[in-house]
Amino acid sequence: MDNVGMTVRLRGEAPRAIFFGVASLVCAASAAATFIWCASMQAMGGMPMPGGWTMSALWTPMCGRTWFDAAVSFAGMWNVMMVAMMLPAVAPALWRYFEAAGEARGARAGGLTVMAGAGYFFVWLVVGMLVFAAGVQLTALAVEAPALAHTAPALAGVVIVMAGVLQFSAWKARWLACCGNLPLRAHARLDVQAALRHGLHLGQHCLYCCGNLMAALIAAGVMDRPAMALVAAAIAAERWAPGGARVARGIGVAAIAAGLVMLVRALAE
Known part of the structure; x- marks a missing residue:
């Protein structure tokens, strides 16, 4: 009986090892692509701005390219960056989905989990497009108003302080608890549409939970x-x-x- 029990446990652990192994490889590949992207953008340099900071070429189209090209490029690399950053956080939730889907549909569980992941990262893609639109407008304002550009480092510090303060809020505690115990309601119907809805639901909760930390990253510098x-x-x-x-x-x-x-550093300038 002990040998039978050990065999059952090992068989149950194999899909888990494969799942997290694949997730680790995807995360590593995304991190490498993000590193290369950031290095290439930094190699292009930027425009020195009042206040001692540099405006990145990220927010302007390259020579011979349109704003649409710039937006598509940003969207692609933003989502790659989100996979590298967020997959370690969401992988356990996707594993729970895989387990629940696997109990009912077996071989389809992997495909449904991929669709749930696609829904999750679609939420972050929408966020990325909003970030790009806001970044373009703010950098245009900074170019036109040097006084505003001079305040940018101080404003970035304020945003990061506010993000830290929100870590102590009841809002943060509530959504953090939700992310750790999100119910699997979408499993009532195991199909592509339900999987996408579950992924969107995961993404929405994740955005509410860690949006303040992502705002801090944007303030510190997307690259x-x-x-x-x-x-x-x-x-x-x-x-x-x-x-x-x-x-x-x-x-x-x-x-x-x-x-x-x-x-303090910004005010001392």
Whole structure:
């Protein structure tokens, strides 16, 4: 009986190992692509702005390209970056979906889980398009109004401080708890439409939960690789580490401290 029990457990663990192995490979490939993208954008340089910061070429179309081309390029690389940053946080939730789908449909579970993931990352794609539109408008304003451009580093510090303060809020605690215990209502119908809806539901909850940390990343710089790594680690840690609420508050303290340092440096310029 012991040998039979061990065999059952090993068979149950094999799909889990394969699932997280594939997720790790996808995450690593996305991280490598993001690193290359950031390096290529930084190699292009940027425009020095009042206040001691540099406007990235990310927010303007390259020579010979249209705004539509720039938007499509940004959307593609934004989603690759989101996969690298968010897959470690959402993978356990997608695994739970895979398990629930697998009980009913077996071989279709993998495809349905992929569709749920597509729905999840579609939410972040929409966010990326809003970020691009806002970034284009803000950089245009900064070029036209040097006084406004001079305040940009201080405003970035304020945004990061606010993101840290939100880590202590009841809103954050509620959505963090929801992300860890999201019900699998979409499994009543196991088809592509239901899988997409479940992914959209996951993405919505995730956005509510960690939108403040993503705002901090955007304020620090979308192409800031150390900031990406820190925010990705923070999002995964507060969601899945033991004592997630305490982890979230610790992240809040770190964000407030970093934002205050940025603010002091900006005011000292």
